[in-house]
Amino acid sequence: MSKNSTISQLYLNINELERVEMGEKIIIYQPYDEVQILLAENASCLAVKTYLKMLGRDFVVKSCTNAEFMAPGKRTKLPVVQIGAFLAAEFDPIINLFEHKKMSLTENFNADDKDDLVTYLSLVDMILTNAELYITWCDNTVLNEITKKRNGSVYPFPLNYIQNFRKRSAVLKQLSFYDYKNLTFEEVVDKVDKLCSTLVLKLGDKDYFFGENPTELDAMVFGHFFCIFTMELPTSVSLLKETINKYTQLTQFCGRIEKKYFGKIKN
Numbered sequence: 555m556s557k558n559s560t561i562s563q564l565y566l567n568i569n570e571l572e573r574v575e576m577g578e579k580i581i582i583y584q585p586y587d588e589v590q591i592l593l594a595e596n597a598s599c600l601a602v603k604t605y606l607k608m609l610g611r612d613f614v615v616k617s618c619t620n621a622e623f624m625a626p627g628k629r630t631k632l633p634v635v636q637i638g639a640f641l642a643a644e645f646d647p648i649i650n651l652f653e654h655k656k657m658s659l660t661e662n663f664n665a666d667d668k669d670d671l672v673t674y675l676s677l678v679d680m681i682l683t684n685a686e687l688y689i690t691w692c693d694n695t696v697l698n699e700i701t702k703k704r705n706g707s708v709y710p711f712p713l714n715y716i717q718n719f720r721k722r723s724a725v726l727k728q729l730s731f732y733d734y735k736n737l738t739f740e741e742v743v744d745k746v747d748k749l750c751s752t753l754v755l756k757l758g759d760k761d762y763f764f765g766e767n768p769t770e771l772d773a774m775v776f777g778h779f780f781c782i783f784t785m786e787l788p789t790s791v792s793l794l795k796e797t798i799n800k801y802t803q804l805t806q807f808c809g810r811i812e813k814k815y816f817g818k819i820k821n
Contacts, residue, residue, distance in 0.1 A: 576655045578638035580606065580613040583621040585632070589707045590619065593785055594686035599633040601645050601777025607815040608659055608768045609652065619708040629683060629728065645679070649770055659769050667764065674756065674763070674771050681749045682778040684734045685794065688742050691725045692735070695790040743793050750801045757803055761810060768811075776811040779804060 584599045585591040591599070606613050613635075618624075622631040625643035634643045635651075642648045652658065660671060690701050705721055706714030729735040734742065753775065756763050763771045779798060783805075787795070799805060 576637065576652075576657065580611060581636040582606075582613050582615045583618055583624055583632075583634040583636065584615065585619070585621050586617045586708070590704055592701060592704060593690050593781060593787075594683050595622070595630045595632045596785065597682070597686060597778040597781040598630045598645055599777075600781055601774045602633050602635065602648055604776050604811065604815060605645075605649065605659075605770060605773035608773055609657060611657075645770075645774060646675075659767070660764075663764075671764065671769060671771055674753075675774060677749065677752070678771065678774055678778065680732060681745050682782075684729060684732050685742050685746050686778070686782070687725050688729060688734055688737070689739070689787070689791045689794065691722050692729070693739060693791055695788045697722075699788060739791065739793070743797050746794065747797050750798060750804060754801050754803050757807060761807075772807075772811065775804075776808055779808050780812065783808065 582599070582603065585595060587596075603613070603615070621634055624634045625631070625641040627643040627647075629644060631643050633648075634641055635648050637651075640651075642651050660668065663671065689696055691697060702714075702718050706718050709717050726735055753763070760766070762768045763775070782795060782798060
């Protein structure tokens, strides 16, 4: 049986969620860290890993070249989580799966808090994912020195060129939909700056954005910021890191999350 036919059999319709056994082993599929994965994809994968750690769920990470094609998704298409015979891709659908199975970080939230959480999640996803996609595919230095090499690294010539062209075209359509395609880099960073100010006000002097316990928002913010901090990027986009680093509450927040759930601190 071919790999593609296996994957098609693994993917179940959302209406069959009731049959998913949450006690099964959780497998996270993602591109290869060292040579393939891109910034927005890495952030989405880390956000999901952090969320699962916050839930206290163990998981196994498997790297594969075709992870983004294993299940349908709207934006990064990653990570892909397999539980038994069920596949879900990207942060929101994966969270929804666990929520549907009564595994939640926010089961005690009232309606107002849940609405507030959804608003912040949407805001963070829109601004940070678009910023990451923008610098990955629109900044010429990043595009030519990093993106094309990493995205095309697992394909033979000339398929690597074709895949880069197809993926860039798809990303540019996304950025156009969100009115990011024609922004300058400085305008994109300004949106991130305003988001950081909003998040600092929400965080205040708390350990987590909604109080003493973590939520999906904490996992998402950590996933994005930590990947921006740690992924090697050229100086042409260094303003993005510098802007986030101005907000010591957010950098300290990332340090706390990393230490608690991953047991280490990186500079």
